[in-house]
Amino acid sequence: MSAPAKLAYFVRTAVGSIVRSPFVHVIAVASLMLSLVGFGVARIARTQLDALVDSLGGEVELTVYLTEDAAPERVTELELALTQRTGGQVHRVSPAEALGRLVTQLGEDGKGLTELSDNPLPWSLEVRLPKAARDAQALAELAKRTRALPFVTGVDYGEEALERLTLIARALEIASLIVFSLVFLTAVIVVSATLQLAIFARREEIEIQKLVGATDRFVRVPFLLEGLLQGVIAAALALAAVYGLVRWLQSGDGGLLAFARLDGKLLVDWPRLSGELFGIGCGLGLLGSFIAVRRFTRV
Amino acid sequence: MVHAGGSLQRWSAPPDVFSQCPSLSGTISPAMIQMFHVTKAYPGDPPVLVDINLDIEKGEFVFLTGPSGAGKSTLLKLMFLAERASRGQVLLAGRNVARLRESGIPFLRRNIGVVFQDFKLLPTRTVAENVGFTLDVLGTPRDEVRDRSLKMLRRVGLEHKADVSPLKLSGGEQQRVSLARALVNDPALLLADEPTGNLDPALTVEIMDLLTDVNARGTTVVVATHDATLIERYQKRTLRLEKGTMVADERGAKAARLMSQSA
Numbered sequence: 225m226s227a228p229a230k231l232a233y234f235v236r237t238a239v240g241s242i243v244r245s246p247f248v249h250v251i252a253v254a255s256l257m258l259s260l261v262g263f264g265v266a267r268i269a270r271t272q273l274d275a276l277v278d279s280l281g282g283e284v285e286l287t288v289y290l291t292e293d294a295a296p297e298r299v300t301e302l303e304l305a306l307t308q309r310t311g312g313q314v315h316r317v318s319p320a321e322a323l324g325r326l327v328t329q330l331g332e333d334g335k336g337l338t339e340l341s342d343n344p345l346p347w348s349l350e351v352r353l354p355k356a357a358r359d360a361q362a363l364a365e366l367a368k369r370t371r372a373l374p375f376v377t378g379v380d381y382g383e384e385a386l387e388r389l390t391l392i393a394r395a396l397e398i399a400s401l402i403v404f405s406l407v408f409l410t411a412v413i414v415v416s417a418t419l420q421l422a423i424f425a426r427r428e429e430i431e432i433q434k435l436v437g438a439t440d441r442f443v444r445v446p447f448l449l450e451g452l453l454q455g456v457i458a459a460a461l462a463l464a465a466v467y468g469l470v471r472w473l474q475s476g477d478g479g480l481l482a483f484a485r486l487d488g489k490l491l492v493d494w495p496r497l498s499g500e501l502f503g504i505g506c507g508l509g510l511l512g513s514f515i516a517v518r519r520f521t522r523v
Numbered sequence: 524m525v526h527a528g529g530s531l532q533r534w535s536a537p538p539d540v541f542s543q544c545p546s547l548s549g550t551i552s553p554a555m556i557q558m559f560h561v562t563k564a565y566p567g568d569p570p571v572l573v574d575i576n577l578d579i580e581k582g583e584f585v586f587l588t589g590p591s592g593a594g595k596s597t598l599l600k601l602m603f604l605a606e607r608a609s610r611g612q613v614l615l616a617g618r619n620v621a622r623l624r625e626s627g628i629p630f631l632r633r634n635i636g637v638v639f640q641d642f643k644l645l646p647t648r649t650v651a652e653n654v655g656f657t658l659d660v661l662g663t664p665r666d667e668v669r670d671r672s673l674k675m676l677r678r679v680g681l682e683h684k685a686d687v688s689p690l691k692l693s694g695g696e697q698q699r700v701s702l703a704r705a706l707v708n709d710p711a712l713l714l715a716d717e718p719t720g721n722l723d724p725a726l727t728v729e730i731m732d733l734l735t736d737v738n739a740r741g742t743t744v745v746v747a748t749h750d751a752t753l754i755e756r757y758q759k760r761t762l763r764l765e766k767g768t769m770v771a772d773e774r775g776a777k778a779a780r781l782m783s784q785s786a
Contacts, residue, residue: 438629
C-alpha cells in the first residue's frame with residue numbers, strides 16, 4: 225500500500241469535491257473569511273487601542289506633596305524608596321517651578337499669581353510611573369503608606385483614571401473573548417453544515433467506497449482535507465482583505481475611520497497576524513469538517 | 524452488441540484470495556460461506572430470516588431464489604457484512620464474523636465483489652474511474668489503477684467505453700461495468716443481488732455468461748434472483764427462501780424442476 229499514492233488520491237478527491245460543488249464551498253469559505261477578517265480587524269483595533277491606553281498611561285504620575293519643614297535627608301530617603309518600589313524616575317519640584325507651571329497652564333488668568341508676595345505651593349515629588357508599576361492596588365497601598373509619613377501632606381496619582389483604564393482593558397478582553405467565541409462558533413457551524421452537504425452529495429460514493437473495502441479513515445480524510453483547504457483559502461482571502469483595508473486607512477482616504485490611526489499610522493504586526501489568521505483558519509476548517517465527518521460518514 | 528461471454532478473456536484469479544488476507548489465513552475449511560441457525564430481525568418487526576443453515580463451498584455457483592421479500596437481499600447483506608446476524612453464526616472462509624471487529628470489516632470486504640440490480644455506478648466519473656474505484660481504496664498508484672481498469676474493461680468487452688460517463692451506456696453495459704468494478708481486485712467471492720433484474724432477456728444472458736465464466740476461473744459466485752428462467756437455463760445449485768426460511772436446497776435439473784413447479 226503506497227502512502228504517496230493515497231495522499232495524492234486524498235488531495236485529488238478533496239480538490240475534486242470543491243471543484244464539483246463550488247457553491248457550498250464558496251459559502252463555507254466566505255463565512256470563514258468573514259470571521260477571519262473580523263478577527264484581523266479586531267486584532268489591529270486592539271493593538272491601536274493598547275497603544276492608545278499606553279500613551280494615556282504615560283501620563284500616570286504619582287505626586288507626593290511635602291511639608292515646608294521636611295528634612296532634606298528624609299526626602300532623599302523617600303525618593304530612593306519610591307524609585308525602588310515603582311521603578312520610575314523621581315523628579316523634585318520646587319514651589320517656584322510648580323508656580324511657574326500653574327501660571328503657564330492658566331495663561332491670561334494666571335497673571336495675577338505672579339504678583340503674589342508669598343508662594344503658596346509646597347515642595348513636591350513627581351514619580352513618572354512605568355507601565356509595570358501601573359497596578360491600581362499596589363499603587364493605592366504605596367500611596368497609603370507614603371501619606372502616613374509625617375512630612376507628607378498629600379499623595380495624588382490619578383487613581384480614578386488608572387482604575388478606569390484597568391477596567392476598560394479588562395472589559396475589552398472579555399468582550400473580545402465573547403465576540404470571537406461567537407464568531408468562530410458560527411464559522412465552525414457553517415463549515416460543518418457545508419461539509420455535511422458535501423458528504424450528503426457524495427453519499428453514493430461513500431456507500432460504494434465502503435462496499436469495496438474502504439476503511440472509515442480512508443473515507444474521512446478527504447473531507448478533513450476539504451475543511452483544511454477551506455481554512456487556508458479563507459485565511460489567504462482574509463489576509464488580503466485586511467491588508468487592503470489597512471492600506472486604504474493608511475492612504476488618508478479612510479474618511480470616518482481615519483480616527484483609528486495613531487500618529488497617522490496603523491500598527492500591524494503582519495507576520496504574526498498572518499500566522500494567526502492561517503492558524504485559526506485551518507483550525508476552524510478542520511474542526512468543522514471533523515464534526516461533520518464524525519456524525520455523517522457512518523453508512 | 525459484443526457478446527460478453529466471448530469477450531471475457533482468461534484472467535488469473537488466484538485460487539484462494541482469502542489467503543492473502545491476514546485475518547483469514549490459516550483456515551483449512553473448504554467452505555466459503557457457512558451459516559448456523561442464523562436469524563435476522565429488526566427491532567419491532569417480524570424476523571426477516573429465521574434459522575438459516577447453509578454451506579457454500581469454495582468455487583461453487585449458487586442461485587438464491589424466492590419471492591420478493593423472502594429475505595434474499597438480507598441474506599446477501601449478511602455475507603458481505605452490511606448487516607450482522609441477530610442470532611446464530613456466520614463464517615466466511617472459516618472465520619466467524621461475529622468475532623470480527625468493526626475495523627476489520629473493510630479488509631474482509633476487499634475479498635468480496637458485490638453487484639447490485641441498480642448497478643450503483645457514479646455518474647460523475649468515467650467508466651474506467653468507476654472500475655478503478657476499488658483499487659483507489661487500496662491505495663494503488665494511479666497509473667496501475669488505470670491499467671488494471673482498462674484490462675478489466677477489455678474482459679467485459681467495454682474497453683472502448685472507458686472514458687465515457689456510465690449514463691451514456693445501456694443497462695447491460697452498465698451492469699458489465701459494475702461487474703468489472705467488483706472483479707478488478709480478483710475477489711474470492713462474488714455476490715450479485717438481482718444482477719439481471721433491470722435487463723431484457725438478451726442482456727440477461729450476457730451478464731449470466733460473464734458470471735459463469737468468472738465462476739469457472741475459481742471465484743465463488745452467489746446470485747440472488749427471482750427469475751425462474753435463469754435457474755432453469757443454468758441448472759446450478761439453488762437455495763430457495765420463503766418468508767425468511769430456507770425451504771429448498773437443490774442441484775442441477777432438480778433445482779430447475781423445483782423452480783418450474785413453484786413458478
